[in-house]
Amino acid sequence: MLKSISDFQLSLSRRRFSPPAVLATVYAVFILLGAIVLRLPFSNTGDVTFEDALFTAASAVTVTGLIVVDTGSDYTLIGQIVIALLIQIGGLGLMTFAALLLSMLGMQFGLPQRLVLRDELGQTSLRDLGQLVRLVIIVALICEAIGTAFLMTVFVPEFGWTHGFWQALFHAISAFNNAGFSLFSDSLVGYVGDPIVNITITVLFMIGGLGFVVLADLYQKRRWQTLSLHSKLMLSGSLVLIVWGWVMVAALEWNNPGTLGALDSTGDRLLASWFQAVTPRTAGFNTLDYAQMETSTTLMTITMMLVGGGPSSTAGGIKVTTLIVLCLATLAFFRREDRLTIFGRSLGIEEIIKVLALTSLSLFLVLMGLFIASLTYTGDFLDLLFEVTSAFGTVGLSRGATGELDSVGRAIIMVIMFVGRLGPLTLGFFLAQKSKARVKYPDGKVFLG
Amino acid sequence: MLKSISDFQLSLSRRRFSPPAVLATVYAVFILLGAIVLRLPFSNTGDVTFEDALFTAASAVTVTGLIVVDTGSDYTLIGQIVIALLIQIGGLGLMTFAALLLSMLGMQFGLPQRLVLRDELGQTSLRDLGQLVRLVIIVALICEAIGTAFLMTVFVPEFGWTHGFWQALFHAISAFNNAGFSLFSDSLVGYVGDPIVNITITVLFMIGGLGFVVLADLYQKRRWQTLSLHSKLMLSGSLVLIVWGWVMVAALEWNNPGTLGALDSTGDRLLASWFQAVTPRTAGFNTLDYAQMETSTTLMTITMMLVGGGPSSTAGGIKVTTLIVLCLATLAFFRREDRLTIFGRSLGIEEIIKVLALTSLSLFLVLMGLFIASLTYTGDFLDLLFEVTSAFGTVGLSRGATGELDSVGRAIIMVIMFVGRLGPLTLGFFLAQKSKARVKYPDGKVFLG
Numbered sequence: 001m002l003k004s005i006s007d008f009q010l011s012l013s014r015r016r017f018s019p020p021a022v023l024a025t026v027y028a029v030f031i032l033l034g035a036i037v038l039r040l041p042f043s044n045t046g047d048v049t050f051e052d053a054l055f056t057a058a059s060a061v062t063v064t065g066l067i068v069v070d071t072g073s074d075y076t077l078i079g080q081i082v083i084a085l086l087i088q089i090g091g092l093g094l095m096t097f098a099a100l101l102l103s104m105l106g107m108q109f110g111l112p113q114r115l116v117l118r119d120e121l122g123q124t125s126l127r128d129l130g131q132l133v134r135l136v137i138i139v140a141l142i143c144e145a146i147g148t149a150f151l152m153t154v155f156v157p158e159f160g161w162t163h164g165f166w167q168a169l170f171h172a173i174s175a176f177n178n179a180g181f182s183l184f185s186d187s188l189v190g191y192v193g194d195p196i197v198n199i200t201i202t203v204l205f206m207i208g209g210l211g212f213v214v215l216a217d218l219y220q221k222r223r224w225q226t227l228s229l230h231s232k233l234m235l236s237g238s239l240v241l242i243v244w245g246w247v248m249v250a251a252l253e254w255n256n257p258g259t260l261g262a263l264d265s266t267g268d269r270l271l272a273s274w275f276q277a278v279t280p281r282t283a284g285f286n287t288l289d290y291a292q293m294e295t296s297t298t299l300m301t302i303t304m305m306l307v308g309g310g311p312s313s314t315a316g317g318i319k320v321t322t323l324i325v326l327c328l329a330t331l332a333f334f335r336r337e338d339r340l341t342i343f344g345r346s347l348g349i350e351e352i353i354k355v356l357a358l359t360s361l362s363l364f365l366v367l368m369g370l371f372i373a374s375l376t377y378t379g380d381f382l383d384l385l386f387e388v389t390s391a392f393g394t395v396g397l398s399r400g401a402t403g404e405l406d407s408v409g410r411a412i413i414m415v416i417m418f419v420g421r422l423g424p425l426t427l428g429f430f431l432a433q434k435s436k437a438r439v440k441y442p443d444g445k446v447f448l449g
Numbered sequence: 450m451l452k453s454i455s456d457f458q459l460s461l462s463r464r465r466f467s468p469p470a471v472l473a474t475v476y477a478v479f480i481l482l483g484a485i486v487l488r489l490p491f492s493n494t495g496d497v498t499f500e501d502a503l504f505t506a507a508s509a510v511t512v513t514g515l516i517v518v519d520t521g522s523d524y525t526l527i528g529q530i531v532i533a534l535l536i537q538i539g540g541l542g543l544m545t546f547a548a549l550l551l552s553m554l555g556m557q558f559g560l561p562q563r564l565v566l567r568d569e570l571g572q573t574s575l576r577d578l579g580q581l582v583r584l585v586i587i588v589a590l591i592c593e594a595i596g597t598a599f600l601m602t603v604f605v606p607e608f609g610w611t612h613g614f615w616q617a618l619f620h621a622i623s624a625f626n627n628a629g630f631s632l633f634s635d636s637l638v639g640y641v642g643d644p645i646v647n648i649t650i651t652v653l654f655m656i657g658g659l660g661f662v663v664l665a666d667l668y669q670k671r672r673w674q675t676l677s678l679h680s681k682l683m684l685s686g687s688l689v690l691i692v693w694g695w696v697m698v699a700a701l702e703w704n705n706p707g708t709l710g711a712l713d714s715t716g717d718r719l720l721a722s723w724f725q726a727v728t729p730r731t732a733g734f735n736t737l738d739y740a741q742m743e744t745s746t747t748l749m750t751i752t753m754m755l756v757g758g759g760p761s762s763t764a765g766g767i768k769v770t771t772l773i774v775l776c777l778a779t780l781a782f783f784r785r786e787d788r789l790t791i792f793g794r795s796l797g798i799e800e801i802i803k804v805l806a807l808t809s810l811s812l813f814l815v816l817m818g819l820f821i822a823s824l825t826y827t828g829d830f831l832d833l834l835f836e837v838t839s840a841f842g843t844v845g846l847s848r849g850a851t852g853e854l855d856s857v858g859r860a861i862i863m864v865i866m867f868v869g870r871l872g873p874l875t876l877g878f879f880l881a882q883k884s885k886a887r888v889k890y891p892d893g894k895v896f897l898g
């Protein structure tokens with residue numbers, strides 16, 4: 001066995017397969033397999049074409065949540081289970097499947113997630129991959145189990161034990177993995193005032209969106225002072241974005257009769273504002289109708305979808321840490337410094353080049369997607385922009401444009417979901433491999449993609 | 450005299466007035482004075498409010514060209530002359546007035562334009578500011594005189610000697626300074642097939658948009674190999690953007706009955722494509738109706754307006770050189786290099802931080818402008834996006850949204866024009882002052898804003 005893996009690795013390196021290419025291939029294969037299974041008669045209720053199934057599988061594996069058919073009514077229970085599995089594979093795959101694959105390729109020491117973990121966890125015992133993989137899976141399963149239990153208190157009384165359990169489990173999996181898929185055709189709009197659903201779902205997707213690195217760090221250190229630079233940045237950055245989003249959504253939508261204005265109590269409006277403030281950074285569930293939102297709120301949501309969550313998490317986008325470095329660079333420029341410093345650590349030219357590359361590529365990707373989709377799209381431009389950024393951030397929120405797109409437009413959205421999910425990760429591999437080779441910059445490291 | 454300047458300088462430094470603040474104040478004073486004169490009865494035909502006059506003056510001084518009243522019919526000849534003067538002051542001011550002001554402040558050696566010129570012109574005799582100022586003014590006047598002569602061959606037969614001469618002179622001044630103001634209510638749509646107007650106007654605004662640094666370099670060196678890095682980047686970058694824009698406008702609009710499709714001959718369509726390919730990078734004239742353009746072409750135009758022309762020119766936007774560094778950083782990242790190299794020169798961390806800061810600030814500015822304007826704007830989002838980027842790039846092209854904006858929206862557009870014009874320059878001052886203090890990075894310098 002060991003020998004055959006080593007042979008495999010050798011043949012791979014001879015053929016110059018890069019790890020990102022291998023990973024992209026694995027994702028593509030999962031999507032294709034998922035599409036085939038979802039297209040089979042027992043998976044859907046009859047109205048799902050292969051193109052629809054392919055879109056669903058791509059959306060599930062990339063944990064985006066944009067849909068072209070209704071998950072709850074157009075797929076059977078088997079189809080829904082397949083979707084939940086694809087979500088779980090896609091969401092955890094980022095950490096575990098990549099780790100496993102790379103370990104098979106003999107890249108234990110070049111493996112970025114591991115380097116990163118070992119560095120961030122501060123020389124703990126997490127030195128073998130198996131342990132890392134186990135930790136990730138255990139955290140995910142525990143969170144999903146607790147989430148399912150909470151959601152069952154709402155769904156079981158409403159749908160009975162069997163259906164209620166499945167509703168709870170599906171939404172817990174979808175939430176923890178930030179997939180945004182819902183079995184309700186209007187996402188969670190029906191539960192806009194339900195505190196248990198609102199809090200359970202948001203806590204699940206916020207934990208999943210922080211990233212395992214931060215979770216492990218929090219679990220082991222528990223005190224702010226001892227946390228790694230990366231964790232501090234992620235936690236403080238997320239807090240700022242959440243508070244800002246909460247205040248803004250409430251202020252902008254308070255009297256909009258299509259959204260908050262339709263809710264009677266102040267509590268419900270604050271709860272709905274909270275939900276819509278935290279969902280754009282990658283979760284993709286909604287309890288308000290985004291198509292009814294003001295242009296200003298839509299624009300703010302678009303910027304939050306572009307930012308996304310944390311690296312090494314189930315989130316997409318350019319990532320919170322990238323945004324922070326962009327802000328730091330701007331500050332450093334005005335202070336006439338040539339190093340970026342934060343929380344007493346400094347960032348070198350590598351991080352800065354990485355941020356430039358990531359931001360440029362991301363903007364280019366979004367622009368190209370918009371441009372190609374606009375060639376045949378005739379609807380509202382803001383809706384299309386919303387949809388494309390939603391795909392890039394693997395968010396899954398929609399103002400309805402995805403349903404109006406033709407085959408070319410849908411293909412574009414699929415490609416953007418795919419690259420949005422893999423791209424930053426792929427960039428991460430490049431950086432990690434370089435970090436290993438050079439030790440000139442032992443300063444604070446922030447993962448940017 | 451020398452003593453009083455020195456006293457002035459001293460009192461300025463005591464009060465901590467920074468040069469960018471002084472420059473911004475000077476621009477604001479010009480705008481206010483212009484608005485007052487344009488509001489006076491002899492300047493307009495009666496329908497111009499002070500708000501309109503302020504917008505016109507801001508648009509003229511920032512050489513943008515967005516309008517809320519019709520320049521040709523709502524302003525008298527005197528008003529039009531005032532506008533032409535504001536354009537000339539605003540356009541050349543970037544180089545000359547700033548230089549004069551800073552020399553008064555005793556900042557000869559910290560003056561970025563001069564440092565930059567001395568560096569780029571390769572130790573030529575251009576060592577005193579007076580000479581630089583004279584060169585700039587002479588080049589401008591010669592170009593405008595030649596342009597006026599060419600345009601008179603079209604306008605004099607049509608409008609007679611007096612009116613034809615004024616039409617020719619106004620459009621020559623507006624074109625060289627990339628102001629985009631026209632005395633015709635539909636800009637140059639009436640001359641869409643006229644080769645003399647098309648070529649004269651585009652050549653004028655392309656020369657103005659390259660920047661005096663490049664022009665002086667070209668004039669003195671004449672051979673590609675001996676040109677400075679900055680000139681090479683500007684010329685090759687501009688060429689790529691122009692060819693790309695030409696091909697894309699032609700391809701996307703060829704059969705659009707609202708634009709190219711309305712023209713009979715292939716020659717006219719190619720001429721109109723050429724014009725619309727070169728105008729978005731800051732000129733602001735148009736021979737086709739942008740409101741009739743396809744979404745895809747509009748999107749491409751928006752990206753070109755964001756990029757703009759060259760630093761130290763009459764152009765706005767993030768600048769061609771900034772775009773090139775963004776592309777280089779992306780390439781460097783994938784090649785795992787920590788220095789950016791082009792044409793055998795390398796760029797250090799200073800340039801990279803500057804590009805990050807410039808790009809972040811620019812995107813932030815455009816987003817904030819969009820956001821605030823969207824609070825009261827009810828029209829099409831794409832039109833608003835077009836207008837805001839047009840203001841940021843001081844381009845002046847319009848799909849009609851500026852006319853629909855309320856007072857708040859117009860104020861936003863004014864602020865964006867102002868910052869779009871001053872911002873990158875202001876950033877330039879910061880960098881230049883730092884460059885002087887440190888000599889660790891004597892590598893190739895590219896001006897990025």
Ligand SMILES: [K+]
Pocket residue numbers: 063064065178179180282283284394395396
């Ligand atoms: K999602």
Ligand SMILES: [K+]
Pocket residue numbers: 512513514627628629731732733843844845
């Ligand atoms: K202009």
